[in-house]
Amino acid sequence: MDQTQRKELLAFARATMAAHLSGRSLPAAPKLEPAISKCSGAFVTLHNRGRLRGCIGRFADGVELAGTIREMAMSALSDSRFLGEPVTAAELPELDIEISVLSPMKRAADPLSLELGVHGVLIRRGVRSGCFLPQVAAEQRWTKEQFLSYCCAHKAGLTPDAWKDPNTEVHLFTAEVFGEKEPQARG
Numbered sequence: 001m002d003q004t005q006r007k008e009l010l011a012f013a014r015a016t017m018a019a020h021l022s023g024r025s026l027p028a029a030p031k032l033e034p035a036i037s038k039c040s041g042a043f044v045t046l047h048n049r050g051r052l053r054g055c056i057g058r059f060a061d062g063v064e065l066a067g068t069i070r071e072m073a074m075s076a077l078s079d080s081r082f083l084g085e086p087v088t089a090a091e092l093p094e095l096d097i098e099i100s101v102l103s104p105m106k107r108a109a110d111p112l113s114l115e116l117g118v119h120g121v122l123i124r125r126g127v128r129s130g131c132f133l134p135q136v137a138a139e140q141r142w143t144k145e146q147f148l149s150y151c152c153a154h155k156a157g158l159t160p161d162a163w164k165d166p167n168t169e170v171h172l173f174t175a176e177v178f179g180e181k182e183p184q185a186r187g
Helices: 003-022 063-076 134-140 144-155
Strands: 040-050 051-062 093-103 120-125 128-132 169-172 175-179
Touching: 003 063, 003 093, 003 169, 003 175, 040 063, 051 093, 063 093, 120 144, 128 134, 128 144, 134 144, 134 175
Parallel strands: none
Antiparallel strands: 040 051, 040 093, 093 175, 120 128, 120 169
16 A cells, blocks of 8 residues: 555544544545455554554455444544543544554464564454454564463453463464554554
8 A cells, every 4th residue: 555545544534533523424435446445454543642542443354445444443432441531522633543454364373473563463262352463562562472462361351371272263464554643654
């Protein structure tokens, strides 16, 4: 995805959130090149001066990217972790928006084959699941084992070492990550 398309998607996410918070009609989706109009999912992350204010995403192969970003941008405004302090229209200008466009997921035969800062993880066992985007490991300076263990314990509600059990599914994915705050896109 080129820099122009990244900027269009970030502006679209911001305009969608502004319209949603003020009760106005949602903006039209940007026209994307066919090669990037479909994706395997996306996340929208919101920060206010470095503090997380929302992060919501969806994993689904072949979904329409702009529509997914619209839905995730509105959902990130009311991330359940911040129900007592939801994002308001007054706070919106202070937010930095980051979008992560996901690659297809692949089940890892060896969870430790992941590359920190490159792969995100989705861990599933029964009805429990949790994920971390690729940038989380680098931001937190975690080892591979910490990345997998924290995802199990803090996201999926499993024991920290559940990732070692063959009955636990560990899926890896990459993401094209870009944000308003960054001069150059990551990913």
